[in-house]
Amino acid sequence: MADTAEVIIIGGGIIGCAAAYYLARGGVSVIVLEKSSNIGDGGSSRNGGGVRQSGRDPRELPLALYGVEHMWPMLSEELGVNVEYHKEGNLRLGKTDRHREILQGLTDRAVACGLDVNMIGGEEVREINPYLSGEVICASWCPTDGHANPLAATLGFYMRARSSGARFITGEEVLRIEKVKGKARKVVTAGNVYEGGKIIVACGYESRALARTVGIDVPMRKELIEALVTEAEPQMFPQMLGTADADFYGHQTEHGSFVFGGASGFEDTNEDGGRNMTMSITAPEICRGIMKYIPKLAHTKIVRTWAGYEDVCADGIPVISPVGEVPGLILACAFTGHGFGIAPVVGKLLSELAVEQETFLDLREFRYDRFIPCGA
């Protein structure tokens, strides 16, 4: 089989898989190269499944709004895979006056952008979710937020892309991108060279090293975050939860299990030993966080914990951008831990960028060269 395609995508996460799907569906030839043995092995299978608009940077909000309105509700049908999308609201919880201030600030900014989000008091919070403890005194409430199953969504995009003709190669680590006659063209791995008219780099933090091989740097760092999953419980509540204190976030899945993420405070310095290793202290910290808000879960058993890197951008929003100075190169990285909810939108936008079509949303805010100080 030829190692040449109109578009080469580096990274088989949900962004790469979604882009591959929309391209293949449009009849464009695609090869997706994934370093891991598994599709979606990075952040795509290591996130809390939030499909949120609230709490987003205003620059990112249009992508989230578009996804919630035009893509997520139809995605299960489109992919033929139940992505377990539930649009039943997000509660960001607060327990102190300080929390109330944080939440109020977030709410005000979101409202200014036209999002339906409001502050509610403790009583109202417990009307929405009776399992929350009396310590919760306030929350920001966004009724159109929700959650989905990241594993099903990622693999759903993959399977549909594959059946639409996209070629996926796993276990194929890209070492560098090479230019031919002034354009990014060759994608070099340990044993192979792939060629494409367009090259989309969508491989999380590793995108930084790859972009550097053609002289581009994206200012980002990585943080090792952790999550856990519980045994199945009877259905308790459908909302996505988060907190002003950022001590935990998560939701109950259709399966009945809860998926929660959280932090120990050492995310900047934690190392995973190259195998997504969890720390001994993080999951207990997440558990303590959860129990303060949902005391009823004290007996619920944790069955599994995991860790994964976030590609945290210097300014907190992703780079989704063609690289003018390296024709043929398109970057989609630095999603900063909130890429899942906007992944279908980003995938579709990338498919348009790859065929040099005008995109259905304005991507100026996500330019790769926005980090250069003004006046340069």
Place this chain on the structure above:
Amino acid sequence: MKRYDLIIVGAGPSGLSAAVEAAKRGMRVIVFDENDKPGGQLFKQIHKFFGSKEHRAKIRGFRIGEDLLKEAAEFGVKVVLNATVIGIYPQKEVTVRIEGVVEHYKGDAIIAASGASENMVTFDGWTLPGVIGAGAAQTMMNIHGVKPGRKILMLGSGNVGLVVSFQLMQCGCEVAALVDAAPRVGGYGVHAAKVARTGVPFYLSHTIVKAEGEDHVTGVTIAEVDDKFQFIPGTEKHFEVDTICLAVGLSPMSQLLKMAGCEMEDNPRRGGQVPVCDEKGRTSVAGIFAAGDVSGIEEASSAMIEGRIAGIAAAEYLGYMDSGESEQAIKEQEEALEGLRQGMFAPQNRGKHIETTDEGIQISESLLKKGYIGDDEIERYPGVRHTVGIHPVMECTQNIPCNPCQDACPKGCISIGQNITSLPIAVEGTECVGCGMCVASCSGQAIFLVDEQIEEGYASVTMPYEFLPLPETGTKGKGLGRDGSPVCDAEVIKVQTAKAFDQTHLLTIKVPEDMAMKARFFTF
């Protein structure tokens, strides 16, 4: 953080053995086990072990467990029960759930001795209550004192399937059949023979078609399979049972080592996913060792030696022994291990069909296919001889590493020789006094004392008997052949019970003269 020289995961045969060796050298050792009783599988092993004296042969598994615990206590090993290790983290941090707390410990060395889990096979109805693992059966009957069922079908003719079938009968269950898809019995012939002679039919080249029942097992259908393991139509057989017991092998329980970052391999000869280890049990992570089933499925006797080796290796690693001392100590253990890893059932022979013994004698086909030696085959073995008066008959026909019988006889009637796997020989010119020590010492229950003519027309057969109720002298019943079918009327003429026999009673029955070499069990 609480720190020990050595943290051992698992208080089974290998873990406890490792603990003893390490503690002996002055190390501070803590052993965690998730169960509420120590000893791992040893406490479910109520049969006598094979091997030689150094392997604690002819001692019952649970007694070996008791001895090991005592030894560990003597050397100051701390054994913590109901302590589930939930993770191994960098810097050899171990998190342990103990009651309602998760404790963090650190070890300068860790030995994983976490054992194995049971393999399963699928068939229609395999999720029904009443389908259980062989380990579950052992746990229920030998630990908790509850019968796993009333009437049971056993799937699997390896040592576990054979031993557990026997144990099921010992606790009062009925074993309806022993079934295996393989064409030949996988475990020791002596284990098979002691099950077959009680009347349990063996169905080799058969497997389960369907477990029947609405809410729980009420019956099972088996059928013959061809050499590609496909059912042969028309060969179905039905049994009314309430329990189906699965004994289809074990897999190393190596997840903790994988989590700890040890290099792993999928090695079918070791039973599945195992850490890559050297001969001292050292994994790819310095200071983390593996011993026992977690590094490759073998018998408990081997696990104990592997544990000792790992314990010594850990002592060397932390400077509690110099390398000269440890080399010597390890060498001794390796020799003992070598002794066990010989014969037809040695790891290197796994899966091979061996047709003759080392002595060049043909292996009984009947034993491999039906679980018992045919009456026409028995005479070919060197343990089976005819002399006037009482004498031992050793129906031990495969090269297995075991020799307690030769030490048991005070008169030197039995010889195995230097090679622990050789077949026992009835030594010419010696005189049996009928003490029965050999009968009780044979872990395979394969030795009988026979007097081919105790009176005109009658012979006596003395056999090991480990069932309740124990018949009394004068009890009349039937003599059963090796295949478990009644062959003659028989009367108990002597019942011997002795501390040295360790719960094995010696039953002497009087049978017609021509049954001296045929009657091998008694029922009444």
Place this chain on the structure above:
Amino acid sequence: MCSINDRSRDIGEYIPAPDDDMVICRCEEVTKGEIRRAVHAGLFTITEIRRYLRAGMGLCQGQTCARLVKGIVAAELGSVPAELEPASSRAPMRPIEMEVFGNERIG
């Protein structure tokens, strides 16, 4: 252990089998047919099968079915089980109540 795996390679058609409705993962009630179909839909690894079908993701974390699932996936891929990478092992090794997990003692 990452070997190059072309997900478009031909592994043959999915052919329904009489035992497709056999439960393999007892915890999550995943059948043999579901696993076989998922392989033919492109999920070539144990990890992907777990993530998609939840086989081995239940209370026992695959302790009972891991070997069976491996065998089925290998058979569909025309491979041998030993060549398939097993799923990763993660804490906690046994299910543990949140109140216990969160009750640490670092003494």
Place this chain on the structure above:
Amino acid sequence: MAAEWGMIMEMRIEEHPILGVQEKGKEVIFFFNGQEIKGYEGEPIAAALKAAGVMVHRYTKKEHRPRGIFCAIGRCTDCVMVVDGIPNVRTCVTPLKKGMRVQTQDGVEAMKQAE
């Protein structure tokens, strides 16, 4: 439903040819779906239920199929039941206590008729 008392006695091994008479804890009463059953304190709940002839511990969530003891050592989690109101309790490794309320589990909750 628990079986008749006669059968209960039959499942207990009164005397074992090798192990003799096994030590038991104190005899206690507990409740299986509201029905009084005798067991021995400290033995696994599953052992007491087995001795009482109870085979079905739970019905599965998707297919509503019965499950019971399978591994008996806390690994497979097939024997889980609702114990004192808490679901998914591994009865094969949870010691029996006096007065415990043990209920057949249906999916992840107590079975409706199992009061």
